[in-house]
Amino acid sequence: MTQRQALPLRTAVSTSAGLASAAINFLACVEIAEYAGGPSAWIALLVAGCLIVFSASNFAELSGLYPSAAAIRVWTRRGLNDSLSLRISLVYALTVTFAIAADAFVVAQAFHQAVPWCPGWIWIIVLLFVISWANLRGIRIAGRVQDVNALMLLVTLGIVGIVILWKGPLPPIYHFFHVGPGIFQSIALGIFIYVGFEWVTPLAEEFSDVRAIPRGMYIALGLIAIAFGLFTVALTTIFPTVGQLRSTLIPQLLAGQKALGPLGFWWMLFVTATTAMTTFNGGLFTASRFIYALAREKALPKTFAHLNDRWVPSYAIIGLACVSLVLALVIFQIGQYTVLINASAGVEGIIYALSALLIVRLRKKEPHRARPFRALGVPWITLIVGLLFLVLGLGALMTSVSIIPWPLIFVGTLVMLVSVYVYLAVPKIKAKAHIKSVRVAPEETIE
Amino acid sequence: MTMLPIFEDFVRACNENPRLRQMNRDWNRTIVIRTSDNGRCYWLQSENGLIQHGEGDRDNADMRIEGSDKVIREVFSGAISPTEPYNAGDLLVKGSQDDLVRLDIITLLIWGE
Numbered sequence: 001m002t003q004r005q006a007l008p009l010r011t012a013v014s015t016s017a018g019l020a021s022a023a024i025n026f027l028a029c030v031e032i033a034e035y036a037g038g039p040s041a042w043i044a045l046l047v048a049g050c051l052i053v054f055s056a057s058n059f060a061e062l063s064g065l066y067p068s069a070a071a072i073r074v075w076t077r078r079g080l081n082d083s084l085s086l087r088i089s090l091v092y093a094l095t096v097t098f099a100i101a102a103d104a105f106v107v108a109q110a111f112h113q114a115v116p117w118c119p120g121w122i123w124i125i126v127l128l129f130v131i132s133w134a135n136l137r138g139i140r141i142a143g144r145v146q147d148v149n150a151l152m153l154l155v156t157l158g159i160v161g162i163v164i165l166w167k168g169p170l171p172p173i174y175h176f177f178h179v180g181p182g183i184f185q186s187i188a189l190g191i192f193i194y195v196g197f198e199w200v201t202p203l204a205e206e207f208s209d210v211r212a213i214p215r216g217m218y219i220a221l222g223l224i225a226i227a228f229g230l231f232t233v234a235l236t237t238i239f240p241t242v243g244q245l246r247s248t249l250i251p252q253l254l255a256g257q258k259a260l261g262p263l264g265f266w267w268m269l270f271v272t273a274t275t276a277m278t279t280f281n282g283g284l285f286t287a288s289r290f291i292y293a294l295a296r297e298k299a300l301p302k303t304f305a306h307l308n309d310r311w312v313p314s315y316a317i318i319g320l321a322c323v324s325l326v327l328a329l330v331i332f333q334i335g336q337y338t339v340l341i342n343a344s345a346g347v348e349g350i351i352y353a354l355s356a357l358l359i360v361r362l363r364k365k366e367p368h369r370a371r372p373f374r375a376l377g378v379p380w381i382t383l384i385v386g387l388l389f390l391v392l393g394l395g396a397l398m399t400s401v402s403i404i405p406w407p408l409i410f411v412g413t414l415v416m417l418v419s420v421y422v423y424l425a426v427p428k429i430k431a432k433a434h435i436k437s438v439r440v441a442p443e444e445t446i447e
Numbered sequence: 448m449t450m451l452p453i454f455e456d457f458v459r460a461c462n463e464n465p466r467l468r469q470m471n472r473d474w475n476r477t478i479v480i481r482t483s484d485n486g487r488c489y490w491l492q493s494e495n496g497l498i499q500h501g502e503g504d505r506d507n508a509d510m511r512i513e514g515s516d517k518v519i520r521e522v523f524s525g526a527i528s529p530t531e532p533y534n535a536g537d538l539l540v541k542g543s544q545d546d547l548v549r550l551d552i553i554t555l556l557i558w559g560e
Contacts, residue, residue, distance in 0.1 A: 066539075068533065
């Protein structure tokens with residue numbers, strides 16, 4: 001009863017850490033430090049990390065219960081109902097475009113700094129085009145390259161952070177423990193640093209050892225906390241005042257320069273580019289297959305189930321790339337990248353709260369189903385942490401540089417549009433598909 | 448009741464489809480299908496574009512599929528697409544995502560939407 005081609009624990013760690021480590025995290029570190037009030041940002045990251053551990057244990061139980069590439073779609077369908085599940089899954093899938101757009105913004109800023117004569121928006125278009133083209137041709141960044149890239153990023157951040165702190169001068173010790181009035185927002189945004197760690201769960205079917213997923217997630221969370229914690233605290237020593245921190249859009253390049261000189265600058269530029277490329281590639285690949293699957297179950301128009309001559313869901317990829325491009329260009333134009341960070345942190349906070357609810361509901365609904373891993377503290381601690389995530393998620397959505405809570409408006413509009421779609425359009429698509437299924441030629445949807 | 452006749456029809460449809468033979472010419476895989484309610488196992492083997500089938504378990508399977516007798520029957524007879532029970536958690540798979548998508552494409556090419 002052996003299974004060939006099983007993935008090792010190493011891949012669980014690198015996938016979890018790699019998907020959480022987007023290039024936009026560099027700017028999120030700035031925002032976390034800004035709200036924490038300086039070097040005490042590590043407290044926000046630590047608290048967020050401790051809460052995330054509970055969430056990771058929820059995802060580990062859900063993943064063991066139903067190991068599936070459709071992950072959240074399956075869990076919410078079993079734990080809630082089909083309609084709610086579809087709404088949640090669509091919003092969750094669309095947050096991938098937030099990450100891609102945000103990373104495109106970061107890369108554009110970094111490349112523009114390195115090559116000033118080329119406008120940033122050109123970099124956005126070129127990078128998204130290259131990755132979309134590669135995805136359409138069925139070219140994937142190999143798992144081993146992703147492993148190396150994730151490790152390279154975390155090691156680089158750790159080294160840069162240590163060198164900067166070693167060189168000093170360090171602020172007075174009490175600054176490291178003095179939290180500012182924005183610590184709640186800082187913790188809420190601290191969640192963003194870990195966002196994506198759970199995207200390893202759709203690979204559950206590819207691991208022969210069921211313990212690889214929980215172990216991989218926990219190890220990855222520890223590595224992320226250490227690497228980004230060091231980097232964030234180091235940033236606060238380069239920019240001792242909040243105003244200075246807020247003004248930079250290339251903190252990682254400045255940190256690299258400060259630690260290792262010009263070599264550090266160019267090395268960080270390289271790391272930024274590879275990190276963003278991995279996010280683009282992984283995001284487009286995973287989300288496009290998810291969109292394809294939804295189209296196959298008649299929840300999205302059949303256009304999205306269209307496959308090109310390389311058996312790639314081409315329209316799903318093009319659609320996602322276009323949405324990401326528009327978002328990235330709008331954000332580049334208005335410069336409000338924090339809207340994407342806060343919106344993603346908000347959506348993920350709510351998803352983490354949902355994971356707690358699903359654990360409790362599925363324990364009641366399907367008590368006898370095998371659970372290779374059991375979540376921590378069910379039911380009370382799970383529910384309390386879930387509630388905390390809900391509050392933090394809403395807090396992140398309410399966090400805005402202006403009085404208008406743009407992240408809340410952005411996500412709220414998205415949820416409303418998705419709900420209207422699920423309520424009005426999905427029944428029509430399903431009915432149409434049912435009638436057509438007896439008439440359509442088998443090869444109509446394939447090029 | 449054995450499901451061999453269903454797999455026989457499925458395999459015939461695959462092997463008689465020139466596009467599928469072309470698509471699967473470099474997809475050499477062994478798939479084991481197990482029914483969760485009565486524990487019966489069946490296997491499909493794709494080699495050089497042609498698919499064979501049989502009853503029983505196979506070592507070193509690239510992919511393992513598990514579902515109730517009813518779901519397996521419906522999927523491999525074309526009554527439903529594999530994606531529907533898969534997204535509902537009624538069809539469990541152990542294997543790579545690429546192989547899973549390939550299997551879905553095979554059913555799409557045989558039976559359409």
